[in-house]
Amino acid sequence: MIVEWLPRAVEQLLSIIDYVSEDSPAAAVALGQAIRQKTTTLATHPNRYRTGRVRGTREMVVMPNYIVVYRVAGERVQILRVRHARQRR
Secondary structure (H helix, E strand, O other): OEEEEOHHHHHHHHHHHHHHHHHOHHHHHHHHHHHHHHHHHHHOOOOOOEEOOOOOOEEEEEOOOEEEEEEEEOOEEEEEEEEEOOOOO
16 A cells, blocks of 8 residues: 555644644654654554544554554545644644
């Protein structure tokens, strides 16, 4: 399977990294790397993580506070969102 990041998810990831880097640039880099590395595993294990709150999606918890929302669409895993766990949507 191919893991595809949709533009909105990329923007959200970059925004999170920018926010974290204000306090700790090293932590921001580590967080960005952890999220990207963990999402690569979706190519071989797309159904490993919990069913999402929105129908047709799944959610991967990365670190304690960050959630990657994705969907499996044919031969693609589409990363839809990256959000902080306290965000409602």
